[in-house]
Amino acid sequence: MRLLDTAKLCGMIARPGGAWEMTMLIRTMVLGAMTGAAALALGSCATMSEDQCLAGAWGERGYKDGLEGLAQTRLNDHAAACAKYGVVPETEVYMSAREDGLRSYCTPSGGFQAGRLGRSYAGVCPAYAEEEFTPAFEDGRRVYAVEQVVSSAETDLSSAVARIEDREDKLEAKRRELDQEGLTDEQRQKIRERIDEVRGEIRDARRRAREAEDALRYARDEADRLRFSIGSRYGGW
Secondary structure (H helix, E strand, O other): OHHHHHHHHHHHHHHOHHHHHHHHHHHHHHHHHHHHHHHHHOOOOOOOOOOHHHHOOOOHHHHHHHHHOOOHHHHHHHHEEEEOOOOOOOHHHHHHHHHHHHHHHHHHHHHHHHHHOOOOOOOOOOOHHHHHHHHHHHHHHHHHHHHHHHHHHHHHHHHHHHHHHHHHHHHHHHHHHOOOOOOOOHHHHHHHHHHHHHHHHHHHHHHHHHHHHHHHHHHHHHHHHHHOOOOOOOOOO
């Protein structure tokens, strides 16, 4: 959420039905964050280092990949990464351990945690497990997305406050400059003009800070509603 968005949000507050519109926009941003997280996860790739390939430990690697819900094709990535070092994966060991990891992953709590970390789902769970896994995963994704919106709003507010402080320091410096002796009338006029500009920048920064505060409040409200909706279904979070 950028300050440009907060200006739009605050325009909503001023008119009838504005609070509802802001809530809808926050939820749209949440959906956007969820989509972005999925795209990021799908676009990522992993490789094993030379030390990891030479160490082997294919059981540990398989269990970890299963616990993270990675697709079976992950082994192909490892094989390609290790080929340059002359290492061939121990497929049976890896696959057996991966199944152990998947048993922990394909649970409601596993799905919720995966979603909350912003990960994508690779369709690795059996149908009977997906019945409970999928809703939990989607709940986790909703939490992840709304937390991203809150974090972005907090960043916007911090930036606005920093801008205010910077401009106030600049204003004080210009006032001191104006008090100096030996300045020509032209120089004093230019300093006064700059002081007026800085005052305008401070007003603008304060307006942006108010907008950011409003956006953050609504984002936190949305997060609270989500927490209430999910409750302790998947343990403490």
